[in-house]
Amino acid sequence: NLIEKPEVPAACTMIIVGGPKVDYPQPVVDGMKKYVEDGGRALFLTDPPLKTGKETVAENKALLGLLAGWGVTPESDLVLDTSGLGGLYGMGPEVALATKYETHPIVRDMKRTATAFPLVRSLEVKPTDKTSAEKLVSTSDNSIAATNLNAASGEIAMPKGDTKSYTVAAAGSYRTGKQKDNNNT
Secondary structure, eight states, rough: OOTSSOOOTOOOEEEEEOOSSOOOOHHHHHHHHHHHHHHHHEEOOOOOEEEEEEOOOOOHHHHHHHHHTTTTOOSSSSSEEEOOOOGGGOOOOTEEEEEEEEESSSTTTTTOOOOEOOOOEEEEEOOOOBBOOOEEEEEEEEEEOOOOOOOOOOOOOOOOOOOOOOOEEEEEBOOSSSOOOOBBB
């Protein structure tokens, strides 16, 4: 329980933050930061900050600030698919189709595959002096990002504008300066 004691136990193999709906308190974020920067592993799955009639997802500024400091900045948007291909499988535009995979070992064998990402936000990825952040997966060129995510009606309107590809997954390592230095974040 990181709220009672914001320290990740040394026996922990990996932290998984799976779609938090509420803001993580700063001491909890600091505990996760220390764990990763001391050589721990983590997986962060952050939803867009939606405010609809059905769902509310907090902005989670402290957690997003931590990720940005490591070179992965989650944007405040919702990536939508405009191709209509998802409709063949019963999916709407809120399920972005990813079709572009980079060379990282996690995704390099996924070429010629489409992956569905429901309610996904885009990422800006830039390595820092302490991290090796890199893009993993990007959507098709038939995507657009909605930035007005506060819909009292419960529906997000399809934005106008040009479509493009958006990065929706990234991986990286934090350089601890210690002998064994292969920790993915």
